[in-house]
Amino acid sequence: MQRLYKALLLSGFLGLASSPTLAQTAFGIQTEFDITYGSGTIAPEGVPLERDLLMDVYTPSPENVDYTRTTSAEPGPFPAVIYVHGGAHHRGGRRQEPFRLEAAVHSRPEDYARLLTPMGYVVFVIEYRLATENPEPAVKPGEAGLLPDVDAYITPEVFEATKRARGAMGLLQLEDTPEDRLFLWKAGMAGAEDARKALDFVIANADRFNIDPERIAMGGHSAGGGITLNVGVGMQAPLAAIFPLSGPDILYDHAPLIASGDFPPTLLMYSQFDEHTQLGDLPDIISLLRAGRADYTLAWVPGFAHFYPHQAVSLGDDGTRAAVGDRIIRFLEQNLRN
Template identity: 45%
Template sequence: MNIMKRLTPLLALVCIASTGFGSSVLAQGEFGYDVELDVVYGKGIVGSDGVLVERDLLLDVYTPSANNADYTKSDAVADTPRPAVILVYGGGFQRGGRRHAPYSEFDAIHSRMEDYAQLLAPLGYTVFVIEYRLAPELPEPHMALDADWVVTIEEDLTDAGMRRVNFARDSLGLGPLEGEDGKVVVWKTILSAAEDLEKAVEFVRSSSFRFGVDPDRIALGGHSAGAATVINAAHGLDVPVTAIFPLSPPLSAIDLSKTVTTSDETPTLHVISQYDEPAVLEKAPGFTAAMRNAGADYELVWVPGFPHFYPHNTPSLGDDGTRKALSVRLTDFLDKHLKQ
């Protein structure tokens, strides 16, 4: 047998080449997508040895490929410019990454943002998985801590929310954040994360030709802290996106009375699980009521039987009585808002 014929599929999976943009390309076309790693999308200020410094903010890009017809819809790569999805990982604003081992809790393992990217890219979406500044870096936001779209620190950072923050810190071997000073660190991180996501949206829109995406068809999604960041960016900072899907969002900083007021709010697929974190469950009713009272395009989805972590192929129950795999419900939602 020709040895090159045997190696070609493997080479397609592991070949890494320079792109000329300070990043690298990991060719995985046999799975219906290619990956470009470590693309700089902006800069953010963090604390280092008592001094404020600026660091690069990075993302990974998952681009649809037609190389595997079994995993790619026939029209997935023909539609250019393509719709885009920007994904934000969770971790209590303390931990996480773009290529990170999955978290588990009560024997439940969640799907990472890269898992969602690998689901969506073969279906014709160009997907960007971003990093953002985390609390151990001591980020400094540009906006004021009492910006006009946010609630007060005391109102947002509840006891349940701070317990989840410190749960994440404990997993890193870090001490708890306590008192007013600890809350200020978390608050700065929440606002910095929203700013970083806003920068990512600006980058994708300004680089639409490079990535072959439509700047007017962008969705945001994230889990946990990433989901809160998605809500803060879309409904607080009013970033120009078409739809969002926050998965189990806690600690949302937005003042609902000021930010969710009209039927023109960004269409939202809001997911929570049956045994979700108290920090999630205590926030969900207020957001749901605000979106429905405003007459916005809003779906509430419940994942039965799972805690805060759950896989994207788990069954989900819609507020319209439907039962679907979460992955199917998500792709239906994105197809409706980004492909029609």
């Protein structure tokens, strides 16, 4: 694993110190890239250090009202969406090439941002610390309501799925040891901590971004879906809605969460041939939401494996048929609009 950290120093930190960049306004969207929303501890070579955490912001533009739902010369405050990328906690980012697998082209984080922003949402696409950086979360297993046993989260199925992802990336394989299972647990926890930092930053800077801090949703795919569940349900963060797509179960003990019952409206989505880990975790997620009296909806994407584009057709538990992106838009309209 030490060789992995050395490779990281050469490839993973380039550009982290870049300053915010304001891109051109077009098609109802104004973009601002590389905004620092916080920092997190990583330990390449076993030596702890802090690195900046960055986000891109997509804002509806009043200069291009023909392309947006916005008609006012001075719009806002807008509802907001924080989008969290996937990648098995090992890869992915704010801007990336389309990922192709099993004849499917997976929608990128910026695709979701460009879908939602013209509809009148400020979208924050965030990065977070990855396993390849050897992150050090602020908490340990069993603290702050977390499951005390690492193996309760890093199950054999999760471990094998991660090994497949690492193999596809050409990374050194892990061994089924307590040390390597803790390594994976730390990556999951660090991602959740970082997404919560992003939410806190957005709320604290609501005026700067012209958003309503009481109308913020979070969503993401795969690892991003798990992070969304950890923040919205596990941490009970102040989110108006969440839409985890193909996400695994949370790092938190279910029982105290059920007792509180303070869950945001939730749109769950999985594909017909999704990862065994995700489909295996789904009954426990449903049980948690039901026991906590959550307002939730479940939708399926037929014919796809774990990766699917936002244009793919989804089937809702209410009998509706809609594209993944359209279903998300409808869900946000129901929960973020006054």
